[in-house]
Amino acid sequence: MDAIYKATVTAPVNIATLKYWGKRDVALNLPTNSSISVTLSQNDLRTTTTASASLLYTEDELYLNGSKEDVSSKRIQTLFRELRALRKAEEDKQTGSLVPLSKYYLRIVSENNFPTAAGLASSAAGFAALVKAVAELYQLPQSNEELSILARQGSGSACRSLFGGYVAWEMGSKADGSDSKAVQIAPYEHWPEMKAAILVVSAERKDTPSTSGMQLTVKTSSLFKERVNSVVPQRFEQMKKSILEKDFETFAHLTMADSNQFHATCLDSYPPIFYLNDVSRAAIRLVEDINKVAGEVVAAYTFDAGPNAVIYYLAQNEQLVLGPLRAALKNLPAWKEESHSHIQELMSDDFDKRWVNTLHSGIERIILTGVGQGPQLSTNSLIDKNGNLWGSSF
Structure with a gap:
């Protein structure tokens, strides 16, 4: 049987204390101002995402809280394209030694343990988890700071959920958005109170x-x-x-x-x-x-x-x-x-x-x-060994 390659991560919610509101470039999610947030504990608020790839899959799929989502949006397509390009670059460097996952379709399953789209930063945790899970699946060498540039293109505030503790999203000034990224001001251990x-x-x-x-x-x-x-x-x-x-x-x-x-x-x-x-x-x-x-x-x-x-x-x-x-x-x-x-x-x-x-x-x-930590690897996969959602047979 064809192998199912997968990785699971959890990602946190962040709540801004200095708000991001307004875009200087809508397509790239470039903000009109820098912002600051506190990353909250995943013991209470988190998104769990399993990213998988297999020759068995016939299309890219995304499931959120058990429902199949449309993956044709520009935001999601951009993330898939950029993440695949990064994996392809690694495959080209190590010719023949890496499974060509960049050519496989993706199946991504995500669950929130809190209400979605109700003002609780679900998109921030969701896109951060998606980017980090695929990055782990692809075994990418990019740092969280570099991945935050990608996550930003899915949901602006998602870039801040790539870090724990106290986080700044530096708006940047370059037209291509390459310097609009999240950086950690201080880890959660700095001010755990x-x-x-x-x-x-x-x-x-x-x-x-x-x-x-x-x-x-x-x-x-x-x-x-x-x-x-x-x-x-x-x-x-x-x-x-x-x-x-x-x-x-x-x-x-x-x-x-x-x-x-x-x-x-x-x-x-x-x-x-x-x-x-x-x-x-x-x-x-x-x-x-x-x-x-x-x-x-x-x-x-x-x-x-x-x-x-x-x-x-x-x-x-x-x-x-x-x-x-x-x-x-x-x-x-x-x-x-x-x-x-x-x-x-x-x-x-x-x-x-x-x-x-x-x-x-x-x-x-x-x-x-x-206050809590940034994304964490998890062993609690949402996809079984056959590539199905747990409790589902498609």
């Missing part, structure tokens, strides 16, 4: 997809031009410095300010783009109350292109942050009793009950996680 609480407002698909939203903002928002030309370059250096110095107060202020400004540019677009809702705004107010009661900045909110709140905090302030959340979000399938039994409900008269009530009625789920 960083934690995140994700308040899932809705697991439904977004009304305005990120790509079309970006194009509308670039075209119509005057605030956006000020942001990319003046604000972000300065904020980029300040945020890198706050991470390297483990200065949470500065990190928090910059993170919240950048989230606010990003959504302001969405509102400044025409027609306006609404990613936040009443529940999102209640989360902002609750974080403000938490910091007020604490007497210092112990929590920072940020929102990507969706209503879900991500609240960053340090492990030593867990009670101050999760106590009010636990009081506001009782009975949600979120609290890991074995690891959070020490968190006591904390709600004082200083907390505005309007925000608490809105959150209680509007949050579907809470995910408690923290």
Whole structure:
């Protein structure tokens, strides 16, 4: 029987603290500004992808969460073409000693352990996992930094998911995008105390997809031009410095300010783009109350292109942050009793009950996680020895 060659990796979600929004080149996914993100732990949020190649396959195939996906899109075709070219170059170097996998069709199976297309950076983890899995299948020598240039062409923020810890996506200046890549600011071991609480407002698909939203903002928002030309370059250096110095107060202020400004540019677009809702705004107010009661900045909110709140905090302030959340979000399938039994409900008269009530009625789920590692090899293949999806016979 013909051999099935395969490799499996897991890849993480990353949540930007300095937002990427807007493209200077749509085809190459080249951003109008540099960005910074925190890679979250794969114990809680991850994409698992198995890439396989075989003479048995008759076409390229991609399966996501059990459903067959269209692979004819330019983004996916670009990744397949570029990855095959890299493999072909290796085969040419080692004439006759490598199986000609570049000529075989690919079957790729991917699964998320979190809602897809709901503002939880599923495309970032998905494309990072795809690129890394095929790179492992092809045994490519390219570094993660080099692979991030490819992943960027699938989904811009995917380039940041090629690294763990704290990551910058340098926008670059070359027209061909060869210098628009992700680099690691610091590994997760540098500041492991960083934690995140994700308040899932809705697991439904977004009304305005990120790509079309970006194009509308670039075209119509005057605030956006000020942001990319003046604000972000300065904020980029300040945020890198706050991470390297483990200065949470500065990190928090910059993170919240950048989230606010990003959504302001969405509102400044025409027609306006609404990613936040009443529940999102209640989360902002609750974080403000938490910091007020604490007497210092112990929590920072940020929102990507969706209503879900991500609240960053340090492990030593867990009670101050999760106590009010636990009081506001009782009975949600979120609290890991074995690891959070020490968190006591904390709600004082200083907390505005309007925000608490809105959150209680509007949050579907809470995910408690923290900073984590980049892509990892896995032995849990999603494709069996015959090339079939597990549990399927095609």
